[in-house]
Structure formats: C-alpha cells, structure tokens
Amino acid sequence: NAGVTQTPKFRVLKTGQSMTLLCAQDMNHEYMYWYRQDPGMGLRLIHYSVGEGTTAKGEVPDGYNVSRLKKQNFLLGLESAAPSQTSVYFCASSNNKQGAQGNQPQHFGDGTRLSIL
C-alpha cells in the first residue's frame, strides 16, 4: 500500500535554480493538493487539482506552478527558487463524495524537505 509518494525526500537548491517535485498516488483519488509547512504557520495550501487536467490556486500560489496531466500524478514546479521557498512540502490526495456523505479526509505523503541557499 504505497498511498501517496513524494520524490525527492530532500533537496538543496541555489537561488534561481528550478526544480520539480513529484507526487504520485495509487488510490485513484480525484483531488490532489500541494501544501507547504513552515514553523509556527501550520500547513498552507499552494495549489490543488479537482481532477485530471485541472489546477487551481490555493492560499500561497506565487512562485509555483503545477500540472496534473495524469490522474495519479501532481507536479509542483519552482521556476526560479528563492530562499523564502525553503520549506517542507506535502502532497495530499482525497476522493470527495457529494451529498450527504460530504468531504473525505486527505491522505498525505511523507514530505519533501527543500532548502534554497
């Protein structure tokens, strides 16, 4: 049971470099999310997707881009990394059901620790 898998687990970048974080889920979930976690600020939503081929902005989208070309994958890109993007990034997925059953809990990956020098 892999669940949600994030790669890489750790990365150090120099300011201005670009990189892509990969998130893969094997639960056939429709919804996928990218969060960042910073000390004292909890988790903040960067971007999310409600289905293959769709993306939407979250609370802190600036400096990031995302793509959902396949249902099981959600990519987070940093075009020009900045020290302010040093953080732990979490991917999550969920399968919401409409109507009386309401929302379903999100399942999280183990995170990617990213340092920008």
Add this chain to the structure above:
Amino acid sequence: SQELEQSPQSLIVQEGKNLTINCTSSKTLYGLYWYKQKYGEGLIFLMMLQKGGEEKSHEKITAKLDEKKQQSSLHITASQPSHAGIYLCGADKAAGNKLTFGGGTRVLVKP
C-alpha cells in the same frame, strides 16, 4: 480565509496522564479533521467530524465538535510515549475539501 487557533502550542505530560488540545474557529465549519505528525514524516489522519455535537473515539483518543461547529477538542486518555508528536486540526468551510490548518500542538510524553 478562516483562521484556526490551536491551543496550547505545546505541552509536556507525564506518561499515564490525560491531555486535551483545542481547535477554535471564528466561523462555522463544514468539516473538522484531526491529524498527527511525527517529526520528519507526513500527516496521519485520526478523525473527521462533521455534525454539531459529534464525538468520535479511537483507542484512547476522543475528538468532539461543539454544537455550533466552531470548536473542537482532542482528548487523550492515559497518554503513552507513542502519543508524542504534533497534532494538527484542519477544517473546510464547504464542500470541495480545501483545508485550512491550525498551527499545530506539539506533545511530549515523559516516561
């Protein structure tokens, strides 16, 4: 956007003692989720509450949502070292499942 306030920010309890964590919102919540996080790891889902007055339990952990759906508590009975970690509450205001998280409560259980 709604804000979620968690209290306390951290606490240290003696093994075997009970502890309670609170999560408060200024707005009515559609759903309230409790997660646990160990250092260097992802979030583990604990419980979801959606109805006013709802209460759920799993092993020694009980979560409650008040009638107004603005405050939730997480209670651990007879704490063990395995209960140590960071507890986060997350909430959404409507269907669509975009969660807002509280700042987390760091729990340390002393043997």
